[in-house]
Amino acid sequence: MRYIKMVLSAYLILYTNLAIADLADTIEKIKPAVVGIGVHTPSGRQKNSLNGSGFVIGNGQYVVTNHHVLPEDLDESILQQMAIFTGSGKNAKVRTADIVASSQLHDIAILKIHGGPLPAMQLADKGFRREGSYVAFTGFPIGAVLGLYPVSHRGIIASITPTIIPVDNAQQISIKMLKMLRNPYLVYQLDATAYPGNSGSALYDVSTGDVIGIINKVFVQESKEAVISKPSGITYAIPVKYLLALLQEHNIDYLKAN
Missing domain, CATH: 2.40.10.10 (Trypsin-like serine proteases)
Structure with a gap:
């Protein structure tokens, strides 16, 4: 019984280490598709505000986020626009975007970004993943x-x-x-x-x-x-x-x- 426990423990450690190794590769792959969601105010004292996170999908011109991340109103008098922020740190860049679909019930919003495509993530199928995944x-x-x-x-x-x-x-x-x-x-x-x-x-x-x-x-x-x-x-x-x-x-x- 003790031997079996040792084998199971060793297997669990090996499996966890493999999962961590997979995650490091996965993070490196998906990071370019991770964006910030916020508001760009070109004439404002604070030009950019970051409200939440999002990710690029499809042909690289659509971004998904939460409905509750969207601003309640954009002030057109100061040229406010929806924006996504790409890159990180000092290399971050601003891209304006339009809201093309949203669901308050399911807390989902889809934006279409202006300009060329960005790296995108792949969506899984609609089936639920198992508990413990x-x-x-x-x-x-x-x-x-x-x-x-x-x-x-x-x-x-x-x-x-x-x-x-x-x-x-x-x-x-x-x-x-x-x-x-x-x-x-x-x-x-x-x-x-x-x-x-x-x-x-x-x-x-x-x-x-x-x-x-x-x-x-x-x-x-x-x-x-x-x-x-x-x-x-x-x-x-x-x-x-x-x-x-x-x-x-x-x-x-x-x-x-x-």
């Missing part, structure tokens, strides 16, 4: 403070669960939440920690880099202010099947160019 996501946690430096987190799919938001009392229930309670859809619960700025990051397979979901929220234990100092370690992601449906609804070609 190794996954990772790369984005810009606390990007407004730390700047455009992509950060990767890894973990597993801990559960496939209805998207129902827990509340402390009935007064916290909104009309939007009641609608979701009547028709909840399934999302991935992860054992990895996301932070403000990670919203819109691609959730991908550690071996292939195929996108299987979109990071959209983290369970907060106490308050929004405590999410950095006291993270819960529970993150949620929208499965890619809802993105595929939105792309098809708007006749957007999501196949990655060769």
Whole structure:
């Protein structure tokens, strides 16, 4: 019995090391397709603001992020535009973009960028990945403070669960939440920690880099202010099947160019 435990332990270590090695290669492959999402104000004192993360898909001219990352309004009087930020650090560049599709229910938005194509990520099929599958996501946690430096987190799919938001009392229930309670859809619960700025990051397979979901929220234990100092370690992601449906609804070609 002791021998069997030793063999199983050695196998687990080997498998984990292989997964980590795969992830290093995968991160190197997908990083050029990871972008920041924000607002460009050419006449403003602060020309660029970073609101969240996103990733490039299809022919390299479409970007996916969360609906809640989009600004509520753009001030045309100061020429504000949706923008994506490519590269990292001092090499970061700004590209303007238009919103071409969005779903508030599934918290997904699709932008079309101006200019030439960018490196893109491959979307997985619409099937759910199994619980226990190794996954990772790369984005810009606390990007407004730390700047455009992509950060990767890894973990597993801990559960496939209805998207129902827990509340402390009935007064916290909104009309939007009641609608979701009547028709909840399934999302991935992860054992990895996301932070403000990670919203819109691609959730991908550690071996292939195929996108299987979109990071959209983290369970907060106490308050929004405590999410950095006291993270819960529970993150949620929208499965890619809802993105595929939105792309098809708007006749957007999501196949990655060769």
